[in-house]
Amino acid sequence: MSEPVLTWHQKPHMTSVSMPRNATDCHCHVFGPVARFPYADNSSFKPADAPREALFALHDQMGIERCVIVQSGCHGFDNSVVADAIAARPGRYLGVALATPDVTTDDLRALDARGFRGLRFNYMSHLAPGANEAQLRALAPKLADLGWHLQIHMEDQLIEPMSPVLASLPVAVVIDHMGRIDASRGRNQPHFEALLRLLDHHHLWCKVSGSERASRQDPPYADATPFARELVESFPDRVVWGTDWPHPNYRAAPPDDGDLFDLLxxxxPTPYLMRALLVDNPARLYGFEENV
Incomplete structure (x- = not known):
């Protein structure tokens, strides 16, 4: 059996960007340690450990004070690994859970008490399938009642076909990683135009994480950052950013997180947009406490 793959850069360079107070990483993960938090039996992805201590060290190095950890598919529907990391930095760290579409209101309330604020469904060929349209419509009011959001991780060709249902849901919807667009296809590609049309609905948000995934170039990912900038300038009050640490299923060697911070x-490009992206929007979307 081959050794688990380390997915994160162990010595990222220090960013030159000065983080504002309460700067927030809104998309990252923790893996293991598997001796304490085993991977799901049915997961085809079993990476090397990327424990909370390594995530905390990255955040402390770069000046990140708040964080939203997203449950990874390798841990399945047992959200304990994320709950453990949240508990280690209470109030400052929150989470997004994975669950089956038929999750009960009582289960959602139990997750809410542990610091979770949203539910993610994947629509990627390498991950377990997400909820269907009927299931999303049934689930959305339950999430809205808790003040949660629905997080959607989908391949770019699904943006257009999924837009009607997402646009009609009575809950905040967050699109992951700029809709997983391919920056090499250029600004006028239909998938990006579909994303912009979807975001015209005021309950839709977008994570401008994943420039390194959208790019087909080496750092500084010059083909991808204009897409992120256009999203921030077009929808300044409904965008958030994250590192995607520890970079699961990345196409190449792990990116240097210092490079990702340097893109901010x-x-x-303005102090107003930077504060909205890193502080004000995360506070509204996730409900961070002002005094924490």
Whole structure:
């Protein structure tokens, strides 16, 4: 059996960007340690450990004070690994859970008490399938009642066909990683135009994470950052950003997280946009407490 793959850069360079107070990483993960938090039996992805301590060290290095950890498919529907990390930095760290579409209101309330604020469904060929349209419509009011959001991770060719249902849901909807667009296809590609049309609905949000995934170039991912910047400038009150640490299923060697932080002035080129992206929007979407 081959050794588990380390997916994260162990010595990222220090960013030159000065983080505002309460700067927030709105999309990252933790893996293991598997001796304490085993991977799901049916997961085809079993990476090397990327424990909470390594995530905390990255955040402390770069000046991140708040965080939203997204449950990874490798841990399945047992959200304990994320709950454990949240408990280690209470109030400052929150989570997004994975669950089956028929999750009960009582189960959602139990997750809410542990610091979870949203539910993610994947629509990617390498991940377990998400909820269907009827299931999303049944689930959305339950999430809205809790003040949660629905997080959608989908391949770019699904943006257009999924737009009607997402646009009609009575709950905030967050699109992951700029809709997983391929930056090499250029600005006028139909998938990006579909994303912009979807975001014209005021309950739709977008994570401008994943420039390194959208790019087909080496750092500084010059083909991808203009897409992120346009999203931030077009929808300044409904965008958030994250590192995607520890970079699961990345196409190449793990990116240097310092490079990703260095992109922020290109993505949010004014102090107002930077504060909205890193502080104000996360506070509204996830409900961080003001005094924490």
């Amino acid at each position: 002035p290109q993505i949010a």
